[in-house]
Amino acid sequence: METTELAVRTGGEQRVVDLTAQVQDALDGWEAGDGLLSVFVPHATAGLAVLETGAGSDEDLLRALAQVLPSAGPQERGWRHAHGSPGHGRDHVLPALVSPSLVVPVLRGRPALGTWQSVCLVDTNVDNADRRVRLSFLPG
Structure with missing residues (x-):
């Protein structure tokens, strides 16, 4: 198995960060063929998704998450997890809705997206603002 860790700086705002180019770079470096790529974020307040970016879907996802998991207003008093910025408790619920891991099939060294x-x-x-993402490739 090949494995590496990506350092991702998200800054002080809610973001969806496209990792596809970095995933491909890792696969190229491993001279990967066919197999499975595990992607894992070892944080209690972040997740991973496979979605379209650049056409508004990333912003739509953040808006939908804000509706489902509101961070401000009267609801913020309902979050039991109370440290951090106002409404931070919702960030700890996020990985239950947006998984911290996913598996992508790899064919001829390319993610089969x-x-x-x-x-x-x-x-x-x-x-x-600083995140780590673990990539692990299992040849098959």
Whole structure:
């Protein structure tokens, strides 16, 4: 198995970060053939998604998450997890909805994604600007 860790700086705002080019760079460096790529974010307040970026879907995802997991207003008093910025408790619920891991099939050294699909880090936590993402390739 080949493995590496990506350092991703998300800054102090909610973001969806496209990791597809970095995933491909890792596969190229390993001279990967066919197999499975595990992508894992070892953080309690971030997740991963496969979605279209650049056409508004990334912003739509953040808006939908804000509706499902509101961070401000009267609801913020309902979050029991209370440290960090106001409403930070919702960031700890995020990985239950946006998984911290995913597996992507790899064919001939390329992620077998659909035409408009990208591997993305989803980070709603404005308190932690530095993230790590673990890539592990299992040849098959």
